[in-house]
Amino acid sequence: MRTTVVIIGAGHSGLAMSRQLADRGIDHVVLERGEVANSWRRERWDSLRLLTPNWLTRLPGQGYDGDDPDGFMTVPELVGFLDDYAARTAPPLRLGTTVTRVAPTEGGFAVETDQGAWQARAVVLASGPSNAPSLPAVAEGLPAGIASVTTHDYRSPDQLPDGGVLVVGASASGVQLADELARSGRRVVVSTGEHVRMPRSYRGRDVFWWMDAAGVLDERWDEVDIIRARHTPSPQLIGTPERRDIDLAAVQAAGVEVVGRLGMLRDGVALFSGGLANAVKLADLKLTRLLDRFDAWAEETGQAGLDGPRRPEPTPVDESRLQLDLAREGISSVLWATGYQPDHSWVDAPVFGYRGRLDHEGGVVRGVEGMVVLGSSLLRRRRSTYVSGAEADTRELAEHLEAHLAGQAAPVGRGLLD
Numbered sequence: 001m002r003t004t005v006v007i008i009g010a011g012h013s014g015l016a017m018s019r020q021l022a023d024r025g026i027d028h029v030v031l032e033r034g035e036v037a038n039s040w041r042r043e044r045w046d047s048l049r050l051l052t053p054n055w056l057t058r059l060p061g062q063g064y065d066g067d068d069p070d071g072f073m074t075v076p077e078l079v080g081f082l083d084d085y086a087a088r089t090a091p092p093l094r095l096g097t098t099v100t101r102v103a104p105t106e107g108g109f110a111v112e113t114d115q116g117a118w119q120a121r122a123v124v125l126a127s128g129p130s131n132a133p134s135l136p137a138v139a140e141g142l143p144a145g146i147a148s149v150t151t152h153d154y155r156s157p158d159q160l161p162d163g164g165v166l167v168v169g170a171s172a173s174g175v176q177l178a179d180e181l182a183r184s185g186r187r188v189v190v191s192t193g194e195h196v197r198m199p200r201s202y203r204g205r206d207v208f209w210w211m212d213a214a215g216v217l218d219e220r221w222d223e224v225d226i227i228r229a230r231h232t233p234s235p236q237l238i239g240t241p242e243r244r245d246i247d248l249a250a251v252q253a254a255g256v257e258v259v260g261r262l263g264m265l266r267d268g269v270a271l272f273s274g275g276l277a278n279a280v281k282l283a284d285l286k287l288t289r290l291l292d293r294f295d296a297w298a299e300e301t302g303q304a305g306l307d308g309p310r311r312p313e314p315t316p317v318d319e320s321r322l323q324l325d326l327a328r329e330g331i332s333s334v335l336w337a338t339g340y341q342p343d344h345s346w347v348d349a350p351v352f353g354y355r356g357r358l359d360h361e362g363g364v365v366r367g368v369e370g371m372v373v374l375g376s377s378l379l380r381r382r383r384s385t386y387v388s389g390a391e392a393d394t395r396e397l398a399e400h401l402e403a404h405l406a407g408q409a410a411p412v413g414r415g416l417l418d
Contacts, residue, residue, distance in 0.1 A: 002120070004121050006109070007124040010093060011040065013390045013394065015030070018089065022091070029118065040075055044075045045151070047176075053209075054066060054071050061089070062085050098114045099113050100113060104371075109370065133338070133339075134338055134339045138262055151336070157186065160335075163330050165335055166326065169338045169339070170190050170191070175236045190259070191270075203308065214294055217383035218383065220380060221380050248317065249313070257321070261279070269324065270324040277317055280317050284314050363376075370404055
């Protein structure tokens with residue numbers, strides 16, 4: 001089978017790219033191993049909501065049109081949004097089709113699947129950045145008898161055996177699940193290293209209103225320290241009807257014990273770093289800088305109707321605990337909230353760089369012309385991390401593919417690694 005472009009993945013990025021290619025009259029097919037929005041349907045915990053307000057949830061040609069623009073979509077609501085988008089845009093979908101190999105050929109690419117092979121002049125890798133949990137080496141020391149669960153597999157507190165839980169990682173996922181587990185009546189200890197503290201609202205507006213209006217979300221990949229930016233933890237945020245904060249101070253108020261970074265598991269004892277206070281101070285300092293930027297922008301642009309600039313209090317911590325005997329202290333589970341990694345093992349091409357990740361410039365894969373990737377954190381700008389980022393990212397990368405297919409040069413910026 002032949003087509004001009006193969007898109008691999010029918011999540012929000014793949015669907016958005018399909019719309020962009022269709023608008024340009026470029027023949028293509030979308031291959032998806034499961035259903036539309038398959039990862040959202042199958043690989044998220046039950047209580048999850050988007051971090052971004054509904055008004056910011058949009059894709060090319062479709063925005064949120066419900067009656068709760070300041071709310072936060074649940075996963076079923078987002079799946080419904082994407083199903084509706086697919087119904088409206090009618091992409092050329094091939095569902096239940098698993099890609100097993102992508103390799104460059106003369107004049108394009110060979111794409112092998114469990115439903116047959118495709119030949120294409122270009123390929124879009126839109127399978128997402130969260131295909132597999134990223135476990136630290138320390139996880140190998142977890143003793144038998146202690147349940148080990150990742151955020152990829154976690155669904156609800158009832159899934160875990162009775163007893164306390166050690167949550168490793170305090171980005172958005174870690175603090176959300178530590179809070180959920182504590183509210184279910186369990187003892188919870190959360191281990192944190194570097195983290196990003198962020199208020200849900202500031203001066204009466206959602207923090208994403210500030211980041212959108214003040215231009216933070218539009219900072220481009222070639223304007224920042226991209227290596228560090230793409231590996232910065234996600235901010236400590238949660239989307240709830242009451243718009244509450246969920247930083248380390250908030251989870252401690254819910255009964256969660258906060259400890260430093262997990263450095264070792266030895267003979268059933270978790271050993272923690274003594275740098276907790278420094279990590280917290282650094283997060284508070286970065287928060288102050290961000291809010292200073294918001295205040296300066298508000299003053300420069302004459303924003304009216306804002307509340308006074310009330311700042312969050314410094315995060316209180318007790319860094320005296322440096323170890324935890326798991327069995328003796330009733331910890332029956334470890335929940336690894338240590339992030340994800342993409343799985344591009346089926347890409348058979350010289351396109352991998354730092355730590356085996358795809359080497360690309362703003363989504364344009366280096367080493368093989370005609371290949372682009374979508375969906376990674378800060379792909380082309382800070383908003384790329386969120387659903388709405390797919391709109392601008394796919395527009396620019398579709399323009400790049402259009403130029404490539406026409407035999408024209410398509411510069412994308414200075415060379416950078418993922």
